[in-house]
Amino acid sequence: MKKGPKISEAEWEIMKIVWTNKFCTSRQITEAIEKNTEWKPKTVKTLINRLVGKNVLGYKEDGRKYIYYPLIEEAECIKEANQSFLSRVYDGAIKKMLVSFIKENDLSKDDIEELKRILDERE
Structure with missing residues (x-):
């Protein structure tokens, strides 16, 4: 890149x-x-x-x-x-970053659903 x-x-x-x-x-x-x-x-x-x-x-x-x-x-x-x-x-390490952000921030139910959808699309 x-x-x-x-x-x-x-x-x-x-x-x-x-x-x-x-x-x-x-x-x-x-x-x-x-x-x-x-x-x-x-x-x-x-x-x-x-x-x-x-x-x-x-x-x-x-x-x-x-x-x-x-x-x-x-x-x-x-x-x-x-x-x-x-x-x-x-x-x-993107996993470390994502885990840190998810643990340290409040996520709404919509946020969680969107994250799940994005991850499902990546499989």
Whole structure:
């Protein structure tokens, strides 16, 4: 599997906005991020530039504005983050991770039924 770029927690926040909106200016990203953080516009622009440098975000010029768009699908980044987490925390052992999550979290009856269905499909 091809390794994707490592995206920091802060960069994830930027990407969530871009994945949701598909195309955004830095002003739109800043306005959206200010609803949940106290980040300054300069911080947001730094994160955007890092994502451009990692080839996660692309951009096109529109007059004096830059329009940013994702170069990597959200699902691809999630898959990479899941693999990284699994390797780092559970030594790659998915069974250990699943058992830990199931024991430590409350599952509804619907959650349990869905898990059973997924496992039955995998047999």
